[in-house]
Amino acid sequence: MDHAADTFRTDLMTITRHVLNEQSRHPESRGDLTILLSHIVLGCKFVASAVNKAGLAKLTGLAGETNVQGEEQKKLDVLSNEVFVNALVSSGRTCVLVSEEDEKATFVDPKLRGKYCVCFDPLDGSSNIDCGVSIGTIFGIYMIKNQDTVTLEEVLQPGKDMIAAGYCMYGSSCTLVLSTGNGVNGFTLDPSLGEFIMTHPDIKIPPKGKIYSVNEGNAKNWDTPTAKVRGEVQVSHGWFITQIIEIHWQHGC
Numbered sequence: 103m104d105h106a107a108d109t110f111r112t113d114l115m116t117i118t119r120h121v122l123n124e125q126s127r128h129p130e131s132r133g134d135l136t137i138l139l140s141h142i143v144l145g146c147k148f149v150a151s152a153v154n155k156a157g158l159a160k161l162t163g164l165a166g167e168t169n170v171q172g173e174e175q176k177k178l179d180v181l182s183n184e185v186f187v188n189a190l191v192s193s194g195r196t197c198v199l200v201s202e203e204d205e206k207a208t209f210v211d212p213k214l215r216g217k218y219c220v221c222f223d224p225l226d227g228s229s230n231i232d233c234g235v236s237i238g239t240i241f242g243i244y245m246i247k248n249q250d251t252v253t254l255e256e257v258l259q260p261g262k263d264m265i266a267a268g269y270c271m272y273g274s275s276c277t278l279v280l281s282t283g284n285g286v287n288g289f290t291l292d293p294s295l296g297e298f299i300m301t302h303p304d305i306k307i308p309p310k311g312k313i314y315s316v317n318e319g320n321a322k323n324w325d326t327p328t329a330k331v332r333g334e335v336q337v338s339h340g341w342f343i344t345q346i347i348e349i350h351w352q353h354g355c
Contacts (some may be wrong), residue, residue: 117143117278117289124282125305134195135265135282138218141193143298145186146239146270146278149225150291152181153237153272170340178231179203180222182239190220197249200257202226207254218265220245220258226269238274244268277304 118140125136183203190196191208195216199208202223210216222241230237244259246252253329268280274290278298288302321329 114297115300115303117280117300118290120287120300121282126282127284134216134218135243136192138190138195138216138220139266139280141195142186142220142241142268143278144274145189146191147291147296148185149182149239150241150270150272150276152185153231163329167352175281179225179228186222186224195253196220196248197256198254208258209252212250215249215252216225217246217249219246219252221257236271238271239271240267241267294312332352 133258197215200221227237266282286305289298290301
């Protein structure tokens, strides 16, 4: 995709336009998911702005609390959580919210309830804020059958029942990746427009990658098949290193 040529395009596919197009594929839709996603997008814009000025606004320190994972909360963690909780509740389309930053689920006031449950991490990787590397928001949306009598058990649904999911990564640019069940698309925030513009349509995982990247710090918790694959990769990597060393020796290096 020629991003330079897209700079002066006037017919831009914004995330709002994309979601509305997806909605039109379902004539029976009332637009509830569209409204909910628009509030999530707004939350992402707010957090993107806060991340960009975190150092100046003194939002990089600890807030003095820990989350449900036992991690120390940063000030930006707390702010981001409040932003998303408020955005999701005010949408009028959610009935229960599950945040990594809160010990208990948030059940929306019956007067403001909708039919969706949103599970999210408002700011994943926040321990890296001080380092200036990428951090992001992760979210998944489920539908609840009976919003008036919703229980925590109804939130524990398999991933295949997810209505929509995505993440927003805050870094040198702000990128939001979204799927509503019909492919995966990436959008980049244009600060001059204040809009997410589609820059990575129809994202797919390549049949074969070139990078071995995994958090080996959790290797002791992996199941047997995963550990076996890791072992095979390490053996292959070890053979490759051995060949390099032998070549260096042959050339007197």
